[in-house]
Amino acid sequence: MQKITVQQIRSSFINASRSEAARLNPPQDFDTLDWDRLDFLGWRDPKMPLRGYIVFAPDGGKPASIMLRAPEGGARKNRSVLCELCRSVDAPNDVYLWVARRAGQSGRNGNTVGTLICADFECSANARVEPPANEIHPDPAAVVLNQIAGLGARAAQFLSRVRE
Template identity: 70%
Template sequence: MQQLSAQKIRSSFVNASRSEVAKLNLPKDFDSLNWENMELLGWRDPKMPLRGYLVFPSDDGKVTAVLLRAPEAGARKNRSVLCELCRAVHAKNDVFLWVARRAGQSGRDGNTVGTLICADFDCNSNVRVEPPKNEINPDPAAVVLDRIDGLKDRTRQFLERVQGR
């Protein structure tokens, strides 16, 4: 992923008002992010923990960002779930049903789209965990590359749903 400026991120939101974008807090470590090992940028707002952000650059260089909302504490289920983006299985508190208001008039009318995503947006590192070499996975590096491609595809599909495509 190419390094993105704060201004580029703020201008790429498709489902947030100008005031919501103006209030967003970038990740604490924004200036030291390892952009080379990222397919997407996701973070929870440190001042508003139920708010999250997902930023994804497409292959053509266009950047799309969405504002997400996490469930209230009482709405979480007590079971292991699968992150829909990285497909990593986590314990019950590590994946949330993040909800995004749809882009455009549909979102202003109250329509939303949700998906299960790692609570702290650890998808980039999850897909890079190499499986042990065995008969099923003779080339762990190839498995990681496939996971990275899958993460990109599923993120793109989620963002298309938010945009009503």
Template identity: 70%
Template sequence: MQEISDRDIRSSFINATRSETAKLNLPPNFDHLDWDNLDFLGWRDEKMPLRGYLVVPAEGGLTGILLRAPEGGAKKNRSVLCEMCRDVFSKEDVFLWSAKRAGQPGRNGNTVGTLICADFICSANVRKAPPANEINPDPAVVVKRQIEELRERIGKFLSRVAE
């Protein structure tokens, strides 16, 4: 992912009002992000912990969506698989994040949701090389495939929000 500016982020949202994007707080480490190892920029708002943001590069520019976490966070009595990175070894919390649909459907209250790592660490998860084995003798090939699949799943979720 290429480095992006605060202004680029705020103007990319397809399901948020101008006042909502004006109030968003950038991630605390924004000036020091490892852009080369990010497939999307995702973060939770420090001042509004039930609010999350995804900003994804696309052919036509950036697409941003405003997300909402469930009240009370994740349930601790069972493990849930993130739909984006599908990392079966991650011990991180996974939330059912919901997003208002873009345009009139969103203004009518329609939402879509998906399971995503609570702290949006999917880009790091897919870059973990698995041990070589008979099924996957080259870990680099597995990592490349996982990155491509993450990007595809993020794109599909953005399409559902934009419908």
């Protein structure tokens, strides 16, 4: 992902008002992010923990940001679920049903779309974990490249669902 500024993020929201975008708090480590290892930027608002943000910049294009809401009380502890974006089987983190207002008039009418995403948006890191070499996957580096491509495709699909 290309490096972007907080102002670019604020101006790229497709489902938030200008005042909501102006109130966002960037991630605490924003100035030290390793942009080369991010497929999208996602974080939970440190001052509003039920609010999350995802910024996509498909193929280095213009960024598109989405404001999300997490469920009150967090994830249910009686079952494990798979993140729809990274689909990491071995991820140690929780997965939440994050919900986003749809863009445009549909969102103003109260329509939303939701998907299961890692609670703290660790998807880019999860996709880069190399599996052990075995008969099925003799080249772990190729598996990682495939995981990264899948993450990008599924993130773009979620973005298009919010835009509908």
